[in-house]
Amino acid sequence: MHEWMADNGNTPHIVVDVSVDGVTVPEEHVKDGKIILNISDSAAHNLKLTNDAASFRARFGGVPFDVWVPMRSVLGIYARETGQGMIFSYDSESADGSEAVAEPVADDVESTRARSHLRVIK
Numbered sequence: 001m002h003e004w005m006a007d008n009g010n011t012p013h014i015v016v017d018v019s020v021d022g023v024t025v026p027e028e029h030v031k032d033g034k035i036i037l038n039i040s041d042s043a044a045h046n047l048k049l050t051n052d053a054a055s056f057r058a059r060f061g062g063v064p065f066d067v068w069v070p071m072r073s074v075l076g077i078y079a080r081e082t083g084q085g086m087i088f089s090y091d092s093e094s095a096d097g098s099e100a101v102a103e104p105v106a107d108d109v110e111s112t113r114a115r116s117h118l119r120v121i122k
Helices: 002-007
Strands: 012-017 034-038 045-049 053-060 063-070 074-079 085-090 100-104
Touching: 002 012, 002 074
Parallel strands: none
Antiparallel strands: 012 034, 012 074, 045 053, 053 063, 074 085, 085 100
16 A cells, blocks of 8 residues: 555555554654554655554654554544545454554545536537
């Protein structure tokens, strides 16, 4: 999803649950137990996305910070420009919570397009 959003000129953001063990983010930017992180190439330096975690260096209020986000803490990813993306839910029967199920935010591109305001004039 990250690569697809970047390739299409969008800015990928992730929503992170900071109550999950191992999350390292600046606490002063946490709201309601969550933080939204811009993971675009211009904002997240040395971005590494693996099956286990996302890590990068970013500036928060001008101060550099090394971010570490276990994948099990990622609640969703979306494009800032469109708001479209995916919300992740975890199987409650999984012992370690590692099995994620992706739910698309929008069914498909065609259904999200607004009806054209143009009309044929003869």
